[in-house]
Amino acid sequence: MHQCNDIGIGSLGIVCIISVFIGAVSAVQTAYQMISPVIPKETIAQIVRDTVILEFAPTLVCIVLAGVIGSKIASELGNMRVSEQIDALEIMGINTKSYLVMPKIAASLVTIPMLVILSMVLGIWGGRLAGTASGILSTAQFDKGLLNSFSPYNVYFALIKSYTFAFIISSIPAYYGYYVKGGALEIGRSSTKSVVVSCIMLLCADYVLSQLLLSPAM
Amino acid sequence: MIEFKNISKHFGDKTVLNDVSHRMETGKCNLIIGTSGSGKTVLQKCLVGLFEPDNGEIIYDGISFTDMTEEERKLLRQQIGMLFQGSALFDSMTVEENVIFPLNMFSKMTPLEKKKRVDEVLARVQLVDAHKKFPAEISGGMKKRVGIARAIVLNPKYLFCDEPNSGLDPQTSMVIDKLIYDITKEFKMTTVINTHDMNSVMEIGENILYMYLGQHEWSGNNKEIIFSKNERLNEFIFASEFLKDAKDMRMLEAKGKIDNDRNMDELLK
Numbered sequence: 001m002h003q004c005n006d007i008g009i010g011s012l013g014i015v016c017i018i019s020v021f022i023g024a025v026s027a028v029q030t031a032y033q034m035i036s037p038v039i040p041k042e043t044i045a046q047i048v049r050d051t052v053i054l055e056f057a058p059t060l061v062c063i064v065l066a067g068v069i070g071s072k073i074a075s076e077l078g079n080m081r082v083s084e085q086i087d088a089l090e091i092m093g094i095n096t097k098s099y100l101v102m103p104k105i106a107a108s109l110v111t112i113p114m115l116v117i118l119s120m121v122l123g124i125w126g127g128r129l130a131g132t133a134s135g136i137l138s139t140a141q142f143d144k145g146l147l148n149s150f151s152p153y154n155v156y157f158a159l160i161k162s163y164t165f166a167f168i169i170s171s172i173p174a175y176y177g178y179y180v181k182g183g184a185l186e187i188g189r190s191s192t193k194s195v196v197v198s199c200i201m202l203l204c205a206d207y208v209l210s211q212l213l214l215s216p217a218m
Numbered sequence: 219m220i221e222f223k224n225i226s227k228h229f230g231d232k233t234v235l236n237d238v239s240h241r242m243e244t245g246k247c248n249l250i251i252g253t254s255g256s257g258k259t260v261l262q263k264c265l266v267g268l269f270e271p272d273n274g275e276i277i278y279d280g281i282s283f284t285d286m287t288e289e290e291r292k293l294l295r296q297q298i299g300m301l302f303q304g305s306a307l308f309d310s311m312t313v314e315e316n317v318i319f320p321l322n323m324f325s326k327m328t329p330l331e332k333k334k335r336v337d338e339v340l341a342r343v344q345l346v347d348a349h350k351k352f353p354a355e356i357s358g359g360m361k362k363r364v365g366i367a368r369a370i371v372l373n374p375k376y377l378f379c380d381e382p383n384s385g386l387d388p389q390t391s392m393v394i395d396k397l398i399y400d401i402t403k404e405f406k407m408t409t410v411i412n413t414h415d416m417n418s419v420m421e422i423g424e425n426i427l428y429m430y431l432g433q434h435e436w437s438g439n440n441k442e443i444i445f446s447k448n449e450r451l452n453e454f455i456f457a458s459e460f461l462k463d464a465k466d467m468r469m470l471e472a473k474g475k476i477d478n479d480r481n482m483d484e485l486l487k
Binding site: 084 | 266267268291292293294295296298299300302303304306307308309319320323324378
């Protein structure tokens with residue numbers, strides 16, 4: 001519960017801000033590129049919805065979370081390793097991997113998909129807000145477009161991605177933090193390295209999942 | 219009693235411990251001394267199972283630690299308390315939470331009993347007003363005392379201390395030494411202390427193992443160390459002119475006492 005609070009509630013602010021803005025920007029940029037009068041305005045809402053659900057909410061938010069949560073996990077465990085707190089737990093006969101690492105992974109698996117769902121909602125709302133505020137389309141047009149050919153499979157796909165990403169952005173930093181050797185400098189290095197590796201792994205996983213889960217639908 | 223026989227440990231090509239054997243006595247302060255890099259900490263970590271020795275055997279009160287399964291080791295570790303060089307207190311917990319932590323993990327006491335036990339051990343280490351403070355808010359000496367309190371809260375049979383005086387002023391060092399000594403006697407623990415501190419060696423060194431380049435070089439007690447003829451040990455212990463003078467004075471005093479005793483004997487004759 002404590003870890004859920006740390007990982008979930010701690011990242012809520014940044015997730016909300018990013019989500020609203022990515023939705024808003026995608027609405028404005030989609031409108032900018034749709035110069036043909038033949039295409040109905042509602043299509044903007046459809047594109048915003050699908051890009052936010054399929055890519056922006058799970059991937060972009062998780063990349064940001066890899067920085068926020070990943071560096072926190074790596075530096076927390078790294079500091080515990082360097083200051084011998086992990087050794088102290090082991091001396092007591094406690095399995096430190098299950099005591100320290102598992103709750104972080106479990107909390108990430110619980111909270112990150114929730115954050116992604118919230119991000120989807122806020123992203124679409126941000127797109128609606130920006131679209132109507134800048135006069136690109138009306139709220140009625142946006143809402144109509146939002147319901148047009150909606151595929152629930154996209155949400156399942158986004159959730160599968162978010163579970164995979166949650167595991168990546170908690171387990172990789174935990175590994176780097178848990179096995180850090182040296183002092184404060186090495187904690188910083190391993191924290192940075194863990195974020196970089198997590199981001200690369202996350203993008204690879206994004207591609208692989210898209211190929212595996214979206215190819216038959218294409 | 220902890221006995222270890224022919225312990226060797228290598229890290230890559232580097233031999234850190236080479237065929238080290240010794241016996242740590244029950245109810246005594248057993249000191250491991252030596253220069254930096256002599257293998258003291260690695261030996262202690264091998265003894266508690268944080269490192270696995272490449273060769274040799276470790277025996278806790280007649281039971282081979284080396285042959286124990288992971289589960290058996292876990293059970294044994296509940297009888298081990300350890301004070302780390304940097305105290306290793308959990309940053310996110312208060313002093314009270316740090317000390318109660320082993321009780322929460324391993325004891326079946328009621329919350330009230332746990333609270334009473336924590337108050338007892340904190341009082342034993344002379345910390346009565348620090349329950350709600352975080353490690354960052356207390357001094358180095360207080361951290362060591364909290365570390366000791368946490369180490370003894372489960373009434374362990376074995377206490378390991380890694381450089382308990384590092385970073386402390388001489389007066390606080392003596393307080394910590396006395397505390398460890400008293401606790402060892404009070405609870406009849408087998409206490410193993412890694413130290414560089416010559417005060418500790420002279421004050422509480424009841425069984426001393428001197429290590430040199432990963433090997434057992436000398437062993438004895440704080441009385442014998444003064445008269446040791448081991449050159450490496452003497453270079454290490456009496457490194458400064460002041461300590462050399464102190465040693466000479468001690469030897470002269472002892473010689474004078476012997477001469478006095480002889481004179482007395484002759485007079486009595």
